[in-house]
Amino acid sequence: MCRVVLVAKHKRDRRDDDDDASVSLPLPPGPPKLPLIGNAFYFFAALRHNPHRALADLAEKYGPIVSFRQGTATSRIIVVVSSPAAAREALGKNDIAVAARMVPDSARGLAHDAGSVFFLPSSSPLWKQHRATIGARMSSGPSRLGMTRHIRDRHARQLAELSRAYSGQPMAVGEAVYGTMVNNVSNILFSRDLADLSMPHPHDDDEQGRSRRWGQVYRAITRAINQDWATPNISDAFPFLAPLDLFGLRRSGSRYMAELYKVFDQEMESRLARGRRTDEEEDMLGVLLARHARSEITRADISKLLADIFLAGTDTTRIAVEWAMRRLLRHPDKLEKVRAELAASLGSKEFVEESDLEELPYLHAVVKEVMRLHPSLPMLPREVVTDDGMSLGGFWVPKGTCIMVNLLALGRDATSWPEPEEFVPERFLGGGGRPLSFRGSDFSYIPFGAGRRVCPGMDLAARFVPLVLASLLYRVEWKLCGDDAMTPVDDVLREKSSILLEPAMPLRAIPLFTP
Numbered sequence: 422m423c424r425v426v427l428v429a430k431h432k433r434d435r436r437d438d439d440d441d442a443s444v445s446l447p448l449p450p451g452p453p454k455l456p457l458i459g460n461a462f463y464f465f466a467a468l469r470h471n472p473h474r475a476l477a478d479l480a481e482k483y484g485p486i487v488s489f490r491q492g493t494a495t496s497r498i499i500v501v502v503s504s505p506a507a508a509r510e511a512l513g514k515n516d517i518a519v520a521a522r523m524v525p526d527s528a529r530g531l532a533h534d535a536g537s538v539f540f541l542p543s544s545s546p547l548w549k550q551h552r553a554t555i556g557a558r559m560s561s562g563p564s565r566l567g568m569t570r571h572i573r574d575r576h577a578r579q580l581a582e583l584s585r586a587y588s589g590q591p592m593a594v595g596e597a598v599y600g601t602m603v604n605n606v607s608n609i610l611f612s613r614d615l616a617d618l619s620m621p622h623p624h625d626d627d628e629q630g631r632s633r634r635w636g637q638v639y640r641a642i643t644r645a646i647n648q649d650w651a652t653p654n655i656s657d658a659f660p661f662l663a664p665l666d667l668f669g670l671r672r673s674g675s676r677y678m679a680e681l682y683k684v685f686d687q688e689m690e691s692r693l694a695r696g697r698r699t700d701e702e703e704d705m706l707g708v709l710l711a712r713h714a715r716s717e718i719t720r721a722d723i724s725k726l727l728a729d730i731f732l733a734g735t736d737t738t739r740i741a742v743e744w745a746m747r748r749l750l751r752h753p754d755k756l757e758k759v760r761a762e763l764a765a766s767l768g769s770k771e772f773v774e775e776s777d778l779e780e781l782p783y784l785h786a787v788v789k790e791v792m793r794l795h796p797s798l799p800m801l802p803r804e805v806v807t808d809d810g811m812s813l814g815g816f817w818v819p820k821g822t823c824i825m826v827n828l829l830a831l832g833r834d835a836t837s838w839p840e841p842e843e844f845v846p847e848r849f850l851g852g853g854g855r856p857l858s859f860r861g862s863d864f865s866y867i868p869f870g871a872g873r874r875v876c877p878g879m880d881l882a883a884r885f886v887p888l889v890l891a892s893l894l895y896r897v898e899w900k901l902c903g904d905d906a907m908t909p910v911d912d913v914l915r916e917k918s919s920i921l922l923e924p925a926m927p928l929r930a931i932p933l934f935t936p
């Protein structure tokens with residue numbers, strides 16, 4: 422984009438307080454800056470809890486493209502994008518300019534960012550190599566995801582058996598689903614179940630037992646890392662203080678990340694010690710170790726990649742299923758439609774399989790509607806990397822700016838979605854509905870992002886989330902537990918946010934097996 426033209430066009434709108442005098446274009450509007458501390462108060466106070474909501478309030482006040490600084494006039498600028506048109510311009514037209522992510526100081530511990538598929542810029546050869554490795558195992562097509570279909574069927578069946586075994590007793594639905602997601606990802610990574618998905622023993626009810634059960638020990642680690650990465654940090658607002666790590670977030674991030682690396686290191690050690698079995702040659706660790714043997718990747722970078730995939734692929738999918746169950750249990754008519762579709766389509770089959778999914782349009786519509794209302798990753802973070810910055814909605818966005826696309830706001834945009842707050846899966850069905858895909862072409866609906874940094878686990882999630890949901894609902898009726906049933910719906914739908922957006926109230930419900 423010709424900067425001179427933009428300079429001329431916007432010269433009269435210039436905001437002197439914000440930028441270098443050599444850049445004569447206005448920044449997007451935003452909250453006023455206080456003397457000395459700039460926007461620091463806003464950054465720390467407003468963004469601490471449920472930032473997507475605070476940022477939606479900002480959009481109400483200042484429009485769909487808003488800017489503020491993490492601290493004083495020299496701190497990093499954050500630009501929040503909250504409308505489909507602005508998102509199209511940011512992620513579609515400016516795809517190359519924003520093909521990187523801001524690295525929070527908390528992610529720099531153990532130099533995680535330097536080998537991370539999530540944080541490396543897309544110009545990095547290592548990022549390209551990582552994306553190719555993931556693409557080879559996880560994109561759709563008979564030779565890729567198709568090869569691991571039997572593993573997903575096995576895990577979905579295990580979850581169905583577990584909920585049937587719980588018949589008549591309260592079950593922590595999200596915890597069981599998390600264990601299923603852990604096993605799905607750990608099998609893609611190294612062909613092994615990390616979580617034990619059996620019924621708990623009576624002695625498991627102590628603290629230790631609970632953390633062992635259903636992979637909860639990993640959930641605690643991934644949660645802590647997500648929380649550290651999301652917490653507004655003084656080291657980011659005032660980079661000259663970063664070496665002191667005053668909030669301790671880098672130290673804490675390093676500690677939890679080291680625990681995750683340890684899991685993958687042990688897998689590598691044992692495989693190197695005993696040699697690969699043939700069934701392991703094609704899993705991600707097999708491919709990476711073969712590359713390591715050719716000196717194409719270090720062991721440290723293998724751990725970083727595996728940690729990223731584990732972090733990105735487990736709780737995101739668990740959250741989607743937990744929201745779907747939460748919504749359906751409060752909408753018995755929609756729940757009944759899903760169950761009726763399953764019964765009609767599956768007939769006398771014992772368990773749902775991935776091959777059944779094509780015949781279940783209403784189930785898919787439910788999943789899409791859930792991801793519209795509750796995107797697991799509500800704020801899509803990018804960084805402007807082009808030297809000249811970029812123009813966005815008639816504003817100037819300089820290099821180094823962190824762009825946050827508010828996916829929650831896009832999914833609830835009233836100009837794109839009639840009755841945006843209502844749970845209406847039918848809007849995604851044909852015949853007057855919007856049969857949208859997840860592919861990121863319609864910017865009112867991009868739960869997996871868009872452009873070159875689009876989620877590489879999208880095809881896997883688009884298969885596994887409906888399969889897991891169907892496995893919970895097929896031949897099982899669900900009843901809310903007493904407390905949950907008495908809680909008003911607004912409280913039940915309250916959100917808790919770190920990097921991810923999950924139900925504040927974990928779902929406990931009673932399955933009733935109907936043979």
Ligand code: HEM
Pocket residue numbers: 538539540552606729730733734735737738741796797798801802867868869870871872873874875876877878879881882886
């Ligand atoms: C419901 C499930 C999921 C949702 C909603 C989700 C959403 C997202 C979003 C919004 C992004 C940012 C995309 C962008 O910047 O344009 C992302 C990135 C990513 N996701 Fe997912 N994701 C899910 C599941 C998965 C799974 C199952 C995996 C892998 C097993 C995965 C791996 C990744 C990775 C590695 C990235 C970083 C890509 C990069 O920066 O190049 N995700 N995801």
